[in-house]
Amino acid sequence: MLLIHCPHCNEERPELEFAYAGEAHIVRPNEAEQAEMSDADWSKFMFIRDNIRGDHAERWWHAHGCNMFFNAIRNTVTDKFTMTYKVCQKRPTEHQIKVAKND
Amino acid sequence: MLFDQGIDIPEALSGDALNIALEPEKARFNVRVKSKDVAAFKKASGFKFPVKIGATAKTGTQLISKFGPDEWVISDDAKSREKIAKKLSKLAGQFVMSATDISHRNIAFNVSGRLANEAVNIGCPLDLSLKSFPVGKATRTIFENAPIQLYRSGEDTFQIECWRSFAPYMVDFWTAFSRDIA
Ligand SMILES: [Zn+2]
Numbered sequence: 001m002l003l004i005h006c007p008h009c010n011e012e013r014p015e016l017e018f019a020y021a022g023e024a025h026i027v028r029p030n031e032a033e034q035a036e037m038s039d040a041d042w043s044k045f046m047f048i049r050d051n052i053r054g055d056h057a058e059r060w061w062h063a064h065g066c067n068m069f070f071n072a073i074r075n076t077v078t079d080k081f082t083m084t085y086k087v088c089q090k091r092p093t094e095h096q097i098k099v100a101k102n103d
Numbered sequence: 104m105l106f107d108q109g110i111d112i113p114e115a116l117s118g119d120a121l122n123i124a125l126e127p128e129k130a131r132f133n134v135r136v137k138s139k140d141v142a143a144f145k146k147a148s149g150f151k152f153p154v155k156i157g158a159t160a161k162t163g164t165q166l167i168s169k170f171g172p173d174e175w176v177i178s179d180d181a182k183s184r185e186k187i188a189k190k191l192s193k194l195a196g197q198f199v200m201s202a203t204d205i206s207h208r209n210i211a212f213n214v215s216g217r218l219a220n221e222a223v224n225i226g227c228p229l230d231l232s233l234k235s236f237p238v239g240k241a242t243r244t245i246f247e248n249a250p251i252q253l254y255r256s257g258e259d260t261f262q263i264e265c266w267r268s269f270a271p272y273m274v275d276f277w278t279a280f281s282r283d284i285a
Contacts, residue, residue: 001228008172009156009242011235014228016245064245066156066171 004060005084008068021059023049024071025091053077057091060084073097110210110270115281121218123277126211126262130184132177132191136200141173148194150177159241159254168241168254176252181206209252210270214277215260218284223253223261225280226273233258249273 002015029037029045037045056076061069072084073092083092083100092100108125116123136144136152145152151160152167152175159168165179177187184206191202214222220231226246229236241254249269254262265273 011157013244016228064250065243067174067243068171 002079002081004072004081006062006065006068007070007084007086008062008066013062013065017062017064019061019063021061021069024057024059055082055097059087073100108210108267110274112212112274113278113281115285116274116277118281119216120284121214121216121222121277121281123222123274124213124215126213128181129206129209129211130177130179130181130187131204131206131209132187133203133205134175134177134191134200135173135202136175136198138173140198140200144194144198144200147197148190150175157240157242159239161239166241166254168252170241170243170252176205208266209264210267211262211264212270212273213260213262215257217259219259219261221284222277222280223263226276227251227253229253231255246273247276 003012004015004018005012006018026045026049034042053076055073057071057073059069060072061067070084070086071089071091073082074080075082082097085092108128110125112123112125141152144150150167151162153160153169156169156171159166161167164183165177168176168178170176179187184204188204194200195202216222223229223246224231226249227244229242229244236255238255238257241252244251244253246263246265249265249272251269251273252264254264256262263273
C-alpha cells in the first residue's frame with residue numbers, strides 16, 4: 001500500500017485514508033474577474049487541466065484523518081510521491097523537487 | 104438516562120486472547136477553536152486541550168483527543184453531558200468557535216487481549232507498533248469501509264468508535280476473525 005505523508009499529521013499514513021482532489025495551484029478568479037470572463041475562459045478554468053506526464057502538483061484530502069487538504073508532488077508515471085506541503089506554500093521549484101527526490 | 108444501544112456482541116468475542124465489549128453510552132462533543140484562540144480558550148475553559156494532532160489528555164473519566172489542526176473531541180461519561188454542554192455554550196459567547204453535541208452519533212467498542220492488534224489490523228491499515236502508535240494516541244482512520252476513531256488506552260487495549268449504523272458491520276468482521284483464529 002502507498003504511504004502518503006500528511007503535512008498536518010506530520011506522519012506517513014495509508015493511502016486509503018486519503019482522497020485525490022485534482023490539480024493544485026489553480027487560482028479561482030475573483031468576482032470582478034468572473035464578471036469580465038468569457039464563457040470559454042470560464043470553462044477553461046473549470047474543466048481544462050494540464051494532465052501532466054511526470055511530476056504533478058496536486059491536491060489531496062486527508063479525509064479519514066485530520067480532514068485537511070494539502071498539496072503533493074506526485075509522479076504520474078511512477079505514482080511516487082516526492083513531497084507534500086501545506087496549501088499556503090508555493091509550488092516547489094524544479095530544483096526543490098530534484099533535491100527532495102535525492103533525499 | 105442510559106438506554107439500550109441496540110448492538111449485540113456474539114459470545115465468541117469475549118475470550119481471553121480477544122475480548123470485544125460495548126462501551127457504555129458517552130457524552131461526546133466536537134469542538135473547533137481557531138489556533139490563535141486556543142491558549143485563551145484553554146485558560147477560560149480549564150479543558151486540557153492537547154497540542155499535537157493524535158495526542159490525548161485524560162482527566163478522570165474525561166478524554167480529550169485532537170483530531171485536526173483546530174479540532175478536538177471531548178468524551179466523558181454520559182452523565183457529564185449536560186454539564187459540558189452548558190460550559191461550552193457559555194464559552195461560545197466569548198470565542199469564535201463551534202461545539203457540536205455528537206454524543207449519540209457513535210458506538211464505542213473496547214477491544215482488548217493478546218490479539219487486539221490483529222483485530223484492529225484486519226480492517227485498519229495503520230502501523231500499530233508501539234513506536235508509531237503509542238499508548239495514549241488517538242486518530243480518525245478507516246476500518247474496511249467504516250470511518251472510525253481509534254484510541255489506544257493500553258498496549259493491548261483499544262477503543263474504537265464508529266457511527267451507530269456501522270456497528271453491526273464492525274461486529275461482523277470481528278466475528279469472522281474470531282472464527283478464523285478459533
Ligand atoms: Zn492528516
